[in-house]
Amino acid sequence: MSLSGLVWVVGGAALVATGFLAAYLPARRRRARERAVAWSTARAAIDRAGVSRDAAQARVEEAERLLARAELIAADRGGVDAARAATDYARTADQLWRGA
Amino acid sequence: MAWGVIRSAALRWVLLGAAAVVMLVFLAAQRQTTEVSYGDSPTTASLRSSGEPDGVTVPSVEEMTALVAANPVVRLPGAIATWDEDRVRAAIGDADVRILVAPPGLDEEERDRVSEVDDATVRVIGTDVSGGLYGAVPDRLSGWRTQFATGDVTDLIVTIVAALRDEPSPDDVDPVRWREPTAAELAAVADDLRATRVHVAPGATLDRTPPDTAAFEDGLYAAFPRQPVDAAIPNYGPALAALFPDRPIIVMYGDWIEYHGPHQAEFAEIAGASFYAQFGDRLSRSAYPQDNVLHAYLSRVTEIRYAGIFDRALPYVPWDPLRVALPALPWIFAACVAGFLALSARELRPRPPRRRTTPAQLAGLAALAVEMSLLTDRAGDAPLTRGIAQLAAARKALSDGLPESHVRELLEDASRELDDAARSLPYEGLRPDDYLAERLA
Numbered sequence: 001m002s003l004s005g006l007v008w009v010v011g012g013a014a015l016v017a018t019g020f021l022a023a024y025l026p027a028r029r030r031r032a033r034e035r036a037v038a039w040s041t042a043r044a045a046i047d048r049a050g051v052s053r054d055a056a057q058a059r060v061e062e063a064e065r066l067l068a069r070a071e072l073i074a075a076d077r078g079g080v081d082a083a084r085a086a087t088d089y090a091r092t093a094d095q096l097w098r099g100a
Numbered sequence: 101m102a103w104g105v106i107r108s109a110a111l112r113w114v115l116l117g118a119a120a121v122v123m124l125v126f127l128a129a130q131r132q133t134t135e136v137s138y139g140d141s142p143t144t145a146s147l148r149s150s151g152e153p154d155g156v157t158v159p160s161v162e163e164m165t166a167l168v169a170a171n172p173v174v175r176l177p178g179a180i181a182t183w184d185e186d187r188v189r190a191a192i193g194d195a196d197v198r199i200l201v202a203p204p205g206l207d208e209e210e211r212d213r214v215s216e217v218d219d220a221t222v223r224v225i226g227t228d229v230s231g232g233l234y235g236a237v238p239d240r241l242s243g244w245r246t247q248f249a250t251g252d253v254t255d256l257i258v259t260i261v262a263a264l265r266d267e268p269s270p271d272d273v274d275p276v277r278w279r280e281p282t283a284a285e286l287a288a289v290a291d292d293l294r295a296t297r298v299h300v301a302p303g304a305t306l307d308r309t310p311p312d313t314a315a316f317e318d319g320l321y322a323a324f325p326r327q328p329v330d331a332a333i334p335n336y337g338p339a340l341a342a343l344f345p346d347r348p349i350i351v352m353y354g355d356w357i358e359y360h361g362p363h364q365a366e367f368a369e370i371a372g373a374s375f376y377a378q379f380g381d382r383l384s385r386s387a388y389p390q391d392n393v394l395h396a397y398l399s400r401v402t403e404i405r406y407a408g409i410f411d412r413a414l415p416y417v418p419w420d421p422l423r424v425a426l427p428a429l430p431w432i433f434a435a436c437v438a439g440f441l442a443l444s445a446r447e448l449r450p451r452p453p454r455r456r457t458t459p460a461q462l463a464g465l466a467a468l469a470v471e472m473s474l475l476t477d478r479a480g481d482a483p484l485t486r487g488i489a490q491l492a493a494a495r496k497a498l499s500d501g502l503p504e505s506h507v508r509e510l511l512e513d514a515s516r517e518l519d520d521a522a523r524s525l526p527y528e529g530l531r532p533d534d535y536l537a538e539r540l541a
Contacts, residue, residue, distance in 0.1 A: 004430035011437040044493035055482030
């Protein structure tokens with residue numbers, strides 16, 4: 001194959017590769033950040049719920065079960081959905097303890 | 101900075117578009133056909149029949165028969181053929197040969213009328229000679245030259261007569277005599293050629309604008325009327341070729357076309373012979389203007405050149421921007437790709453974080469939490485601790501480089517908890533908003 005033929009092939013491949021990277025890299029970065037944010041939120045919620053539990057006057061069975069489940073999910077380190085679920089459980093538990 | 105970012109982003113897409121266009125152009129230029137041709141001439145040599153004078157006519161068959169019965173040689177009005185009477189008389193000898201000469205440019209029906217005159221032994225229409233079952237045409241260039249430049253048909257008549265008498269054809273005699281044109285004659289022609297590239301002598305029927313042709317670049321055209329054969333003919337071709345070296349020169353005498361100039365030796369005879377072999381028959385009967393004859397000749401020359409006979413380089417490959425640009429296209433494409441890659445790499449690099457206000461807020465809230473922890477009572481304990489846990493989460497998010505909005509959310513939660521704690525204390529100025537406003541003041 002001639003040099004100019006090689007230019008077309010290599011250039012075309014480079015364009016395709018660049019297009020793929022241009023779409024893929026920012027998306028991957030965004031997903032990673034969303035996940036980190038979701039887990040940061042979840043951990044903050046779990047910590048808060050832990051403080052509320054220690055401060056609560058009475059034991060609340062259901063709140064403890066919810067918090068345990070949230071911590072279990074957090075220990076497994078899932079994706080964004082897992083983090084949201086853990087956040088929801090922890091917040092509900094927090095509310096229950098504050099109400100107690 | 102922002103403008104630069106926008107411009108480089110736009111440039112990136114412009115480069116991508118340019119690369120795509122270049123690639124499309126390149127692909128579109130890759131036409132391949134199964135057709136293989138040695139000649140791809142843009143023209144086809146043909147003799148346009150437009151412009152022939154109307155109203156050329158001959159008398160009725162009876163009238164012509166009567167004329168032929170009365171005279172051995174009958175020249176109808178408008179006849180152009182001439183011949184050497186001594187040679188014709190010698191060829192005829194004592195036979196009864198009657199010659200009917202008709203003008204050129206007759207239509208089919210009138211030609212039929214001429215051929216119905218049975219008593220005419222030899223019929224001449226224009227310079228087309230026939231007799232009995234025979235027709236005579238020249239078989240070499242000098243014969244065509246005599247026929248078309250002067251209208252002399254002696255050789256043809258002599259050949260027909262010999263055939264009719266079952267005698268062997270005598271050798272051809274070229275009656276044309278040439279002379280050098282005088283200085284004045286040459287100067288008149290050369291002046292016209294310099295001014296308009298075309299010289300049309302009185303009596304010639306060529307157009308005064310140079311023909312638009314692919315046959316020659318910058319060709320010079322000199323047209324003269326049919327020449328009388330008994331006088332020496334000024335030979336303009338060589339004289340003009342000496343005057344305009346390296347330029348194609350076309351000289352016409354009547355329907356006769358001569359080429360002079362570059363490649364004359366290899367080229368002129370081929371063009372002339374193939375042209376007159378094909379069109380000589382029609383030209384001899386017709387009265388086309390010189391324009392039509394020249395047009396057909398130039399088309400034939402174009403065909404010959406495109407056919408690439410004799411391996412001669414085409415002198416007039418048409419300028420095609422695509423052909424010129426094609427070798428550069430891969431490199432233009434490569435440059436576009438490289439530019440696009442460079443700009444994309446810049447685009448994909450993580451951007452440096454912008455200035456943030458959350459660290460100051462975090463520091464302020466942390467200081468408030470420390471202050472409150474000294475003053476808090478049991479009721480404020482839980483909110484304060486929750487606030488501190490929330491501050492720890494915000495600090496971790498900040499150090500992990502999580503987005504500003506998320507850190508601010510965590511700080512807002514922390515500040516709400518601290519607000520709860522502050523409200524349970526009997527002291528003024530500990531509520532986060534007040535505290536931060538005071539610290540910032």
